[in-house]
Amino acid sequence: xxxxxxxxxxxxxxxxxxxxxxxxxxxxxxxxxxxxxxxxxxxxxxxxxxxxxxxxxxxxxxxxxxxxxxxxxxxxxxxxxxxxxxxxxxxxxxxxxxxxxxxxxxxxxxxxxxxxxxxxxxxxxxxxxxxxxxxxxxxxxxxxxxxxxxxxxxxxxxxxxxxxxxxxxxxxxxxxxxxxxxxxxxxxxxxxxxxxxxxxxxxxxxxxxxxxxxxxxxxxxxxxxxxxxxxxxxxxxxxxxxxxxxxxxxxxxxxxxxxxxxx
Amino acid sequence: xxxxxxxxxxxxxxxxxxxxxxxxxxxxxxxxxxxxxxxxxxxxxxxxxxxxxxxxxxxxxxxxxxxxxxxxxxxxxxxxxxxxxxxxxxxxxxxxxxxxxxxxxxxxxxxxxxxxxxxxxxxxxxxxxxxxxxxxxxxxxxxxxxxxxxxxxxxxxxxxxxxxxxxxxxxxxxxxxxxxxxxxxxxxxxxxxxxxxxxxxxxxxxxxxxxxxxxxxxxxxxxxxxxxxxxxxxxxxxxxxxxxxxxxxxxxxxxxxxxxxxx
Numbered sequence: 001x002x003x004x005x006x007x008x009x010x011x012x013x014x015x016x017x018x019x020x021x022x023x024x025x026x027x028x029x030x031x032x033x034x035x036x037x038x039x040x041x042x043x044x045x046x047x048x049x050x051x052x053x054x055x056x057x058x059x060x061x062x063x064x065x066x067x068x069x070x071x072x073x074x075x076x077x078x079x080x081x082x083x084x085x086x087x088x089x090x091x092x093x094x095x096x097x098x099x100x101x102x103x104x105x106x107x108x109x110x111x112x113x114x115x116x117x118x119x120x121x122x123x124x125x126x127x128x129x130x131x132x133x134x135x136x137x138x139x140x141x142x143x144x145x146x147x148x149x150x151x152x153x154x155x156x157x158x159x160x161x162x163x164x165x166x167x168x169x170x171x172x173x174x175x176x177x178x179x180x181x182x183x184x185x186x187x188x189x190x191x192x193x194x195x196x197x198x199x200x201x202x203x204x205x206x207x208x209x210x211x212x213x214x215x216x217x218x219x220x221x222x223x224x225x226x227x228x229x230x231x232x233x234x235x236x237x238x239x240x241x242x243x244x245x246x247x248x249x250x251x252x253x254x255x256x257x258x259x260x261x262x263x
Numbered sequence: 264x265x266x267x268x269x270x271x272x273x274x275x276x277x278x279x280x281x282x283x284x285x286x287x288x289x290x291x292x293x294x295x296x297x298x299x300x301x302x303x304x305x306x307x308x309x310x311x312x313x314x315x316x317x318x319x320x321x322x323x324x325x326x327x328x329x330x331x332x333x334x335x336x337x338x339x340x341x342x343x344x345x346x347x348x349x350x351x352x353x354x355x356x357x358x359x360x361x362x363x364x365x366x367x368x369x370x371x372x373x374x375x376x377x378x379x380x381x382x383x384x385x386x387x388x389x390x391x392x393x394x395x396x397x398x399x400x401x402x403x404x405x406x407x408x409x410x411x412x413x414x415x416x417x418x419x420x421x422x423x424x425x426x427x428x429x430x431x432x433x434x435x436x437x438x439x440x441x442x443x444x445x446x447x448x449x450x451x452x453x454x455x456x457x458x459x460x461x462x463x464x465x466x467x468x469x470x471x472x473x474x475x476x477x478x479x480x481x482x483x484x485x486x487x488x489x490x491x492x493x494x495x496x497x498x499x500x501x502x503x504x505x506x507x508x509x510x511x512x513x514x515x516x517x518x519x520x521x522x523x524x525x526x
Contacts, residue, residue, distance in 0.1 A: 105392065108371050113388075122403035123393065125376075129368065130389035140385040 007061060019112050019133045028133075030059035031095040034082040041116065042084035042093050048170040050084075050093055056175040058096035067185060067255050070226050071099050074211075076183075077107040081260060092173040098260040099183050106262060112137075117262075176235035181210070181259035183228055184241070187251040190216075190223035194249045198225070201247070205240035207232045222251060228259060270324065282375050282396045291396075293322035294358040297345040304379065305347035305356050311433040313347075313356055319438040321359040330448060330518050333489050334362045337474075339446075340370040344523060355436040362446050362522040369525060375400075380525075439498040444473070444522035446491055447504070450514040453479075453486035457512045461488070464510070468503035470495045485514060491522060 005013065011029065014020040020028040027033045035055040042050040060080050071078050076099035085092045100107045105127060109115045114132030119125055131137035188194050195212075202209060208230040215224040229237065237256075245253050268276065274292065277283040283291045290296045298318040305313040323343050334341050339362035348355045363370045368390060372378045377395030382388055394400035451457050458475075465472060471493040478487040492500065500519075508516050 105371055108368055120403075122399045124397070124400055126391070126393035128389070128391055131387045134387070136385045137387055140383075 005065075007064075018135060026059070029061055031057050031080060031082070034080060035095045038082035038084055038093055038095060042091065043166055045084060045118075046086045046091055046168070046170060047165050048091060048168040049166040050091065054091075054093055054172055055082075056094040056096070056178075060097050062255065063097050063257065064255065067183070067257060070185065070213075071183065072102075074099075074213075074226075074228065075102050076100060076259065077102055078257065079106060079109065081106075083260070086170070087173075090171050090173045092178055094175060094178065096258055098258045100260055100262060104262050176233075176238075178234045179231050180234060180237075181229055181231055181261070182237055183226070183255070183257045183259050184253065185255040186225050186227075186244070186253045187217060188223055188225055189249045189251070190221050191249070194223075195225070197247055197249060198244055201243045202227075202229075202240050205236045205243070207237055207240045268328075270327075281398060289322070292324055294320050294343060294345070297343060298358045301345035301347055301356055301358060305354065306429055308347060308381075309349045309354055309431070309433060310428050311354060311431040312429040313354065317354075317356055317435055318345075319357040319359070319441075323360050325518065326360050326520065327518065330446070330520060333448065333476075334446065335365075337362075337476075337489075337491065338365055339363060339522065340365055341520065342369060342372065344369075346523070349433070350436075353434050353436045355441055357438060357441065360520055362520060364524060367525050439496075439501075441497045442494050443497060443500075444492055444494055444524070445500055446489070446518065446520045446522050447516065448518040449488050449490075449507070449516045450480060451486055451488055452512045452514070453484050454512070457486075458488075460510055460512060461507055464506045465490075465492075465503050468499045468506070470500055470503045 011020060011025060014028075015022045015025060032052075035052055035057045038055055039050045039052050063078055068078055078097050079100050080095070081098045081100070082095045083092070105125075106115060106117055109129065112131050112133040113129060115127050115129040117125065117127045186198075188198070199209070210228045210230050212228075213226040215226070217224050241253055241256055244250055274283060274288060277291075278285045278288060295315075298315055298320045301318055302313045302315050326341055331341055341360055342363050343358070344361045344363070345358045346355070368388075369378060369380055372392065375394050375396040376392060378390050378392045380388065380390045449461075451461070462472070473491045473493050475491075476489040478489070480487050504516055504519055507513055
């Protein structure tokens with residue numbers, strides 16, 4: 001956001017600083033690390049077994065500096081979120097980049113900081129915040145776990161948490177059926193009637209548009225469109241994007257990123 | 264900050280919303296509540312008994328909407344902080360309003376949210392964040408404590424934490440000897456030589472100025488000065504303010520508030 005580095009440059013910098021793993025950066029940038037943590041936390045929160053395979057996952061490799069700039073212009077910052085929701089007895093667990101309103105506390109989590117943000121009926125919002133990478137914070141966490149395990153041995157207890165709480169067997173909601181808002185960036189032909197054709201495809205797929213911004217591009221007779229949708233069933237959104245990509249007036253759909261208002 | 268209410272109006276609104284106690288608002292606005300919590304947390308953190316009487320305490324009644332506006336102009340927000348520091352075996356515990364840089368995570372704690380922010384050598388920064396007032400969060404905390412106590416009964420343990428950890432007897436550092444930066448607001452006569460006389464008093468008391476802003480006031484031949492000092496021993500600052508207040512060219516010292524860069 002601040003230095004306008006390419007993704008590869010940013011990744012090299014992050015590895016140099018110890019923020020992304022050197023041997024296996026995909027653990028961080030593809031969201032595997034976040035997905036593992038989400039599986040553990042969701043199992044505890046919802047008393048039902050959630051494994052890595054149950055978690056829908058998208059990494060941050062497709063997020064461009066254009067997306068970050070556009071998001072800022074519209075009052076959002078892009079964060080990699082790991083979201084676990086239980087609704088009507090169904091569990092939704094997903095890791096993906098998302099646009100978060102700049103005014104939300106999660107938008108202020110930067111650099112190597114991680115946060116666990118919990119929303120509950122009675123507690124309202126609570127959050128834990130700390131360094132999620134680096135040699136000293138990692139050493140501190142590992143030593144903390146060793147001390148906890150040693151104490152538990154001493155007290156004849158097993159494990160770090162008190163036994164397994166997964167006594168329920170809840171269903172998972174498919175990402176296709178999940179409801180989200182979306183940010184969409186596309187390059188199109190700059191001529192009359194183009195927007196109507198795109199809007200028509202959105203409409204046919206029950207995708208309702210909240211806002212649209214048009215920007216000029218460097219290329220002649222080309223325009224860049226930014227859409228933010230209202231809440232939409234994910235499979236309808238994917239279908240509309242697939243159809244829009246095939247329109248002869250559409251050069252390329254560059255980005256499709258979820259928007260989480262967290263309210 | 265947002266509605267420019269007078270202190271009394273803001274307090275009435277806070278009481279109406281359940282954010283400040285009705286029977287005894289001084290618990291909140293004079294910082295007694297924060298001081299009690301600080302005494303408990305500092306006792307645990309430093310393994311040494313800290314009681315309410317050991318905590319230096321200033322409330323927020325003296326903070327004006329002018330101060331809040333000036334702070335914002337200079338990149339700060341004003342928060343009521345409860346600070347516990349152990350340095351060279353001495354404990355400093357103090358509750359007071361302070362200017363915090365807007366870029367710091369603590370500056371984003373708003374409304375009824377509270378945060379406990381801990382800085383340690385190895386953990387670096389960690390923070391817990393949640394609602395500190397309101398009927399439902401309070402009920403949730405109370406019920407949480409009841410459950411913990413019941414579990415401890417069941418396991419034949421006493422109290423919520425495992426026994427008393429106050430095995431040391433550390434000294435307290437007096438607020439007089441504490442080192443802080445300060446924000447100072449004063450109305451002075453608008454004529455040549457005034458600033459030199461004030462700067463002279465600061466200099467004689469080893470108070471070094473970081474920045475100074477002069478603003479016009481509504482009244483004729485009167486100017487408003489805003490100072491931010493470098494780090495200074497508190498008793499030197501108090502002495503300089505006492506002497507400056509007596510200068511014939513100084514109308515009134517309106518505000519003296521600490522600045523905490525938290526870095």
